[in-house]
Amino acid sequence: MKKIPTLFLRDPDNRKRLLPEVHPGCGWVLAGEGVATRKYDGTCVLLDEAGVWWARREVRPGRTRPPGYRAVMTDEVTGKTVGWEPIAQSSYARYHAEALESDRRAFKPGTHELIGEKINGNPESVRGHALVAHAEADRFDVPTDFATLRDWLLAHPHYEGIVWHHPDGRRAKLKHRDFALSPTDAPILMM
Numbered sequence: 001m002k003k004i005p006t007l008f009l010r011d012p013d014n015r016k017r018l019l020p021e022v023h024p025g026c027g028w029v030l031a032g033e034g035v036a037t038r039k040y041d042g043t044c045v046l047l048d049e050a051g052v053w054w055a056r057r058e059v060r061p062g063r064t065r066p067p068g069y070r071a072v073m074t075d076e077v078t079g080k081t082v083g084w085e086p087i088a089q090s091s092y093a094r095y096h097a098e099a100l101e102s103d104r105r106a107f108k109p110g111t112h113e114l115i116g117e118k119i120n121g122n123p124e125s126v127r128g129h130a131l132v133a134h135a136e137a138d139r140f141d142v143p144t145d146f147a148t149l150r151d152w153l154l155a156h157p158h159y160e161g162i163v164w165h166h167p168d169g170r171r172a173k174l175k176h177r178d179f180a181l182s183p184t185d186a187p188i189l190m191m
Helices: 093-102 145-152
Strands: 008-011 012-021 035-039 043-048 051-060 072-076 080-084 110-116 129-133 161-165 171-175
Touching: 012 145, 051 093, 093 110, 093 161, 145 171
Parallel strands: none
Antiparallel strands: 008 012, 035 161, 043 051, 043 110, 051 080, 072 080, 110 129, 161 171
């Protein structure tokens, strides 16, 4: 699990705003080399190859890491470390168990989004709790220029955003909230 870069650069004077400049290393999206999928609004969990479930966990600088924590990377800007903790000790453990109980299929190893009534205020509007495999998320044909992508995302407020997947494993993302700002925080449009 690596932090997924946002497709467009952020304004250094207002990190909530995006600039119409492509993030270095994400030009492949505009070249049409990846597949766009829906970004669900929940919490990320992982089923490893040994059949063990893990919950994504962010640890702030100076805080104690939970027992069994597996650090993946530390953000150089914020100092936060992102990694995995055993799902059983996660605050989402009971909702994860409910999702497994209600869906008896055999899950494949990989990352999944845990969504539901007790997750992030249930923006996905599901009953109970469910797991959505990131590899099986809804796929879209979306525009790739700044202004048209902005319009597309604003026309789909029920999607958290889009994640593009390159065949070699690279990813890029764009969230609805990157564009859904007040008029004074609106993204800069340069034509």
